[in-house]
Amino acid sequence: MNTLTIVRNYGLTIVTSTGRHAFKVEFVSDEQARARGLMYRKSVPEGTGMLFDFHREGPVSFWMKNTYVSLDMIFIRENGAVARVEHDTTPLSEKVIPSGVPVRYVFEVVAGTAKRLNIQPGDKVVSEYIPASR
Template identity: 60%
Template structure:
Protein backbone atom coordinates (compact mmCIF):
# COMPACT_ATOMS: atom_id res chain seq x y z
CA UNK A 1 0.00 0.00 0.00
CA UNK A 2 2.82 2.44 0.82
CA UNK A 3 4.46 1.69 -2.53
CA UNK A 4 1.21 2.52 -4.37
CA UNK A 5 0.84 5.80 -2.47
CA UNK A 6 4.45 6.71 -3.20
CA UNK A 7 3.97 5.88 -6.89
CA UNK A 8 0.88 8.10 -7.06
CA UNK A 9 2.75 10.90 -5.28
CA UNK A 10 5.71 10.60 -7.65
CA UNK A 11 3.36 10.62 -10.66
CA UNK A 12 1.52 13.68 -9.33
CA UNK A 13 4.80 15.51 -8.75
CA UNK A 14 6.03 14.56 -12.23
CA UNK A 15 2.87 15.95 -13.84
CA UNK A 16 3.09 19.10 -11.72
CA UNK A 17 6.74 19.43 -12.76
CA UNK A 18 5.75 19.37 -16.45
CA UNK A 19 3.35 22.24 -15.89
CA UNK A 20 5.83 24.25 -13.84
CA UNK A 21 8.76 23.59 -16.15
CA UNK A 22 7.11 25.15 -19.18
CA UNK A 23 6.36 21.87 -20.95
CA UNK A 24 2.64 22.27 -20.30
CA UNK A 25 0.18 25.16 -20.11
CA UNK A 26 1.74 28.50 -19.19
CA UNK A 27 1.07 30.33 -15.96
CA UNK A 28 -1.15 33.36 -16.24
CA UNK A 29 0.79 36.41 -17.39
CA UNK A 30 0.10 40.00 -16.35
CA UNK A 31 -2.99 41.38 -18.12
CA UNK A 32 -3.03 44.81 -19.67
CA UNK A 33 -5.14 46.74 -22.17
CA UNK A 34 -3.88 48.07 -25.49
CA UNK A 35 -5.47 50.22 -28.16
CA UNK A 36 -4.88 50.06 -31.89
CA UNK A 37 -5.84 53.17 -33.88
CA UNK A 38 -6.70 52.22 -37.45
CA UNK A 39 -8.62 53.81 -40.31
CA UNK A 40 -11.75 52.03 -39.00
CA UNK A 41 -11.46 53.38 -35.44
CA UNK A 42 -9.83 52.54 -32.13
CA UNK A 43 -9.83 48.86 -31.17
CA UNK A 44 -9.27 47.70 -27.58
CA UNK A 45 -7.64 44.40 -26.65
CA UNK A 46 -7.14 42.72 -23.29
CA UNK A 47 -3.73 41.05 -23.56
CA UNK A 48 -1.37 38.94 -21.55
CA UNK A 49 1.89 40.90 -21.30
CA UNK A 50 5.08 38.83 -21.47
CA UNK A 51 8.55 40.33 -21.20
CA UNK A 52 10.91 37.47 -20.30
CA UNK A 53 12.50 34.66 -22.31
CA UNK A 54 10.59 31.83 -20.62
CA UNK A 55 7.14 33.35 -21.17
CA UNK A 56 8.01 34.49 -24.71
CA UNK A 57 9.13 30.94 -25.57
CA UNK A 58 5.85 29.52 -24.22
CA UNK A 59 3.61 32.13 -25.84
CA UNK A 60 0.17 30.78 -26.71
CA UNK A 61 1.34 27.18 -27.08
CA UNK A 62 -1.10 24.47 -26.02
CA UNK A 63 -4.09 26.83 -25.97
CA UNK A 64 -7.21 25.45 -27.64
CA UNK A 65 -8.99 28.80 -27.98
CA UNK A 66 -8.48 32.54 -27.83
CA UNK A 67 -11.51 34.82 -27.46
CA UNK A 68 -11.94 37.79 -29.77
CA UNK A 69 -10.59 40.97 -28.21
CA UNK A 70 -7.88 39.09 -26.31
CA UNK A 71 -4.30 38.23 -27.12
CA UNK A 72 -0.69 38.18 -26.01
CA UNK A 73 1.78 41.07 -26.24
CA UNK A 74 5.46 40.10 -26.38
CA UNK A 75 7.91 42.82 -25.27
CA UNK A 76 11.47 42.23 -26.50
CA UNK A 77 12.87 45.19 -24.55
CA UNK A 78 14.49 46.86 -27.56
CA UNK A 79 14.08 46.92 -31.31
CA UNK A 80 15.49 43.85 -33.01
CA UNK A 81 14.71 41.39 -35.80
CA UNK A 82 12.29 38.81 -34.41
CA UNK A 83 11.24 35.36 -35.66
CA UNK A 84 8.21 33.44 -34.42
CA UNK A 85 6.66 30.05 -35.17
CA UNK A 86 3.47 28.13 -34.44
CA UNK A 87 4.92 24.95 -32.96
CA UNK A 88 2.45 23.49 -30.41
CA UNK A 89 0.01 26.35 -31.12
CA UNK A 90 -3.41 24.94 -31.98
CA UNK A 91 -5.22 28.08 -33.13
CA UNK A 92 -4.55 30.36 -36.14
CA UNK A 93 -3.18 33.74 -35.13
CA UNK A 94 -2.59 37.17 -36.57
CA UNK A 95 0.91 38.32 -35.54
CA UNK A 96 1.41 42.08 -35.53
CA UNK A 97 5.07 43.10 -35.48
CA UNK A 98 5.35 46.51 -33.77
CA UNK A 99 8.23 48.99 -33.95
CA UNK A 100 9.53 50.88 -30.95
CA UNK A 101 7.42 53.92 -31.84
CA UNK A 102 4.23 51.84 -31.59
CA UNK A 103 3.63 51.58 -35.35
CA UNK A 104 2.79 48.20 -36.85
CA UNK A 105 5.56 47.20 -39.26
CA UNK A 106 4.08 43.96 -40.57
CA UNK A 107 1.13 41.63 -40.00
CA UNK A 108 1.35 37.87 -40.55
CA UNK A 109 -2.33 36.96 -40.95
CA UNK A 110 -3.95 33.60 -40.16
CA UNK A 111 -0.73 31.76 -39.35
CA UNK A 112 -0.87 27.98 -39.72
CA UNK A 113 -1.41 26.06 -36.47
CA UNK A 114 1.34 23.59 -35.45
CA UNK A 115 3.70 24.84 -38.19
CA UNK A 116 7.43 25.13 -37.60
CA UNK A 117 7.76 27.58 -40.51
CA UNK A 118 9.61 30.70 -39.37
CA UNK A 119 7.56 33.91 -39.41
CA UNK A 120 9.98 36.85 -39.58
CA UNK A 121 9.29 40.41 -38.47
CA UNK A 122 10.65 41.89 -41.69
CA UNK A 123 12.74 44.44 -39.79
CA UNK A 124 13.55 45.57 -36.25
CA UNK A 125 10.56 45.52 -33.87
CA UNK A 126 10.09 46.08 -30.15
CA UNK A 127 7.02 43.89 -29.72
CA UNK A 128 4.68 41.32 -31.25
CA UNK A 129 0.94 41.21 -30.66
CA UNK A 130 -0.79 37.88 -31.23
CA UNK A 131 -4.58 37.81 -31.62
CA UNK A 132 -7.03 35.29 -33.06
CA UNK A 133 -6.57 34.77 -36.79
CA UNK A 134 -8.68 37.02 -39.01
CA UNK A 135 -8.79 39.92 -36.54
CA UNK A 136 -6.65 42.31 -38.60
CA UNK A 137 -8.78 41.88 -41.71
CA UNK A 138 -12.06 42.00 -39.78
CA UNK A 139 -11.12 45.25 -37.99
CA UNK A 140 -9.20 46.85 -40.86
CA UNK A 141 -5.90 46.88 -38.94
CA UNK A 142 -2.91 47.43 -41.25
CA UNK A 143 0.82 48.18 -41.23
CA UNK A 144 1.39 51.78 -40.15
CA UNK A 145 -1.44 51.73 -37.60
CA UNK A 146 -0.46 52.83 -34.09
CA UNK A 147 -0.54 50.63 -30.99
CA UNK A 148 -0.92 52.44 -27.65
CA UNK A 149 0.72 50.82 -24.61
CA UNK A 150 3.05 52.21 -21.91
CA UNK A 151 6.08 50.49 -23.48
CA UNK A 152 5.70 52.82 -26.48
CA UNK A 153 5.42 56.09 -24.52
CA UNK A 154 7.74 58.95 -25.26
CA UNK A 155 8.34 57.95 -28.85
Protein backbone atom coordinates in the same frame (compact mmCIF):
# COMPACT_ATOMS: atom_id res chain seq x y z
CA MET B 1 7.09 27.32 -15.60
CA ASN B 2 5.20 29.90 -17.66
CA THR B 3 5.33 33.24 -15.82
CA LEU B 4 2.82 35.28 -17.77
CA THR B 5 1.56 38.53 -16.37
CA ILE B 6 -2.14 38.64 -17.12
CA VAL B 7 -3.50 42.15 -17.45
CA ARG B 8 -7.22 42.41 -16.79
CA ASN B 9 -7.84 46.08 -16.11
CA TYR B 10 -5.59 47.51 -18.78
CA GLY B 11 -5.26 46.93 -22.41
CA LEU B 12 -3.96 47.86 -25.73
CA THR B 13 -5.62 49.95 -28.42
CA ILE B 14 -4.89 49.81 -32.12
CA VAL B 15 -5.86 52.92 -34.07
CA THR B 16 -6.76 52.05 -37.67
CA SER B 17 -8.70 53.61 -40.53
CA THR B 18 -11.81 51.94 -39.07
CA GLY B 19 -11.39 53.45 -35.59
CA ARG B 20 -9.94 52.60 -32.20
CA HIS B 21 -9.97 48.91 -31.29
CA ALA B 22 -9.38 47.89 -27.67
CA PHE B 23 -7.97 44.56 -26.50
CA LYS B 24 -7.30 42.93 -23.16
CA VAL B 25 -3.75 41.64 -23.17
CA GLU B 26 -1.44 39.15 -21.59
CA PHE B 27 1.91 40.92 -21.41
CA VAL B 28 5.02 38.76 -21.82
CA SER B 29 8.48 40.18 -21.30
CA ASP B 30 10.72 37.36 -20.07
CA GLU B 31 12.44 34.82 -22.29
CA GLN B 32 10.80 31.72 -20.81
CA ALA B 33 7.27 33.08 -21.19
CA ARG B 34 8.02 34.35 -24.72
CA ALA B 35 9.18 30.85 -25.69
CA ARG B 36 5.87 29.35 -24.56
CA GLY B 37 3.59 32.12 -25.82
CA LEU B 38 0.16 30.81 -26.81
CA MET B 39 1.31 27.19 -27.18
CA TYR B 40 -1.14 24.49 -26.11
CA ARG B 41 -4.13 26.83 -25.98
CA LYS B 42 -7.28 25.55 -27.62
CA SER B 43 -8.79 29.03 -28.11
CA VAL B 44 -8.00 32.74 -28.08
CA PRO B 45 -11.11 34.82 -27.39
CA GLU B 46 -11.97 37.76 -29.65
CA GLY B 47 -10.80 41.03 -28.16
CA THR B 48 -7.83 39.46 -26.40
CA GLY B 49 -4.24 38.83 -27.31
CA MET B 50 -0.68 38.36 -26.14
CA LEU B 51 1.89 41.17 -26.34
CA PHE B 52 5.55 40.14 -26.47
CA ASP B 53 8.22 42.68 -25.46
CA PHE B 54 11.76 41.97 -26.65
CA HIS B 55 13.17 45.02 -24.75
CA ARG B 56 14.95 46.38 -27.85
CA GLU B 57 14.30 46.71 -31.56
CA GLY B 58 15.67 43.98 -33.75
CA PRO B 59 14.63 41.22 -36.11
CA VAL B 60 12.46 38.57 -34.42
CA SER B 61 10.80 35.40 -35.62
CA PHE B 62 8.06 33.09 -34.43
CA TRP B 63 6.68 29.69 -35.27
CA MET B 64 3.45 27.88 -34.52
CA LYS B 65 4.84 24.64 -33.09
CA ASN B 66 2.43 23.34 -30.42
CA THR B 67 0.04 26.25 -31.12
CA TYR B 68 -3.43 24.90 -31.92
CA VAL B 69 -5.09 28.18 -32.88
CA SER B 70 -4.47 30.12 -36.09
CA LEU B 71 -3.22 33.60 -35.23
CA ASP B 72 -2.54 37.00 -36.74
CA MET B 73 0.87 38.34 -35.71
CA ILE B 74 1.19 42.11 -35.55
CA PHE B 75 4.83 43.21 -35.57
CA ILE B 76 5.27 46.58 -33.82
CA ARG B 77 8.14 49.07 -33.78
CA GLU B 78 9.41 50.59 -30.56
CA ASN B 79 7.34 53.76 -31.16
CA GLY B 80 4.10 51.77 -31.39
CA ALA B 81 3.76 51.82 -35.18
CA VAL B 82 2.62 48.60 -36.85
CA ALA B 83 5.48 47.43 -39.06
CA ARG B 84 3.97 44.28 -40.56
CA VAL B 85 1.06 41.88 -40.17
CA GLU B 86 1.23 38.13 -40.72
CA HIS B 87 -2.32 36.89 -41.36
CA ASP B 88 -3.80 33.47 -40.62
CA THR B 89 -0.79 31.51 -39.41
CA THR B 90 -0.88 27.73 -39.76
CA PRO B 91 -1.43 25.89 -36.48
CA LEU B 92 1.26 23.39 -35.41
CA SER B 93 3.63 24.54 -38.18
CA GLU B 94 7.39 24.81 -37.70
CA LYS B 95 7.66 27.32 -40.54
CA VAL B 96 9.56 30.38 -39.32
CA ILE B 97 7.60 33.65 -39.45
CA PRO B 98 10.07 36.57 -39.49
CA SER B 99 9.34 40.18 -38.56
CA GLY B 100 10.98 41.30 -41.81
CA VAL B 101 12.13 44.54 -40.16
CA PRO B 102 13.42 45.44 -36.69
CA VAL B 103 10.60 45.47 -34.14
CA ARG B 104 10.38 45.56 -30.37
CA TYR B 105 6.90 44.07 -29.85
CA VAL B 106 4.69 41.40 -31.35
CA PHE B 107 0.96 41.24 -30.64
CA GLU B 108 -0.77 37.93 -31.33
CA VAL B 109 -4.55 37.79 -31.80
CA VAL B 110 -6.94 35.18 -33.15
CA ALA B 111 -6.73 34.81 -36.94
CA GLY B 112 -9.01 37.08 -38.92
CA THR B 113 -8.79 39.96 -36.45
CA ALA B 114 -6.33 42.02 -38.50
CA LYS B 115 -8.43 41.76 -41.67
CA ARG B 116 -11.70 42.43 -39.84
CA LEU B 117 -10.29 45.58 -38.21
CA ASN B 118 -8.19 46.58 -41.25
CA ILE B 119 -4.93 46.63 -39.26
CA GLN B 120 -2.20 47.86 -41.60
CA PRO B 121 1.46 48.88 -41.43
CA GLY B 122 1.65 52.43 -40.11
CA ASP B 123 -1.35 52.04 -37.76
CA LYS B 124 -0.68 53.06 -34.17
CA VAL B 125 -0.65 50.75 -31.16
CA VAL B 126 -1.19 52.49 -27.82
CA SER B 127 -0.56 50.77 -24.49
CA GLU B 128 0.96 51.46 -21.12
CA TYR B 129 3.37 48.65 -22.02
CA ILE B 130 4.64 50.57 -25.05
CA PRO B 131 6.04 53.73 -23.42
CA ALA B 132 6.88 55.48 -26.70
CA SER B 133 3.26 55.14 -27.85
CA ARG B 134 1.82 57.39 -25.14
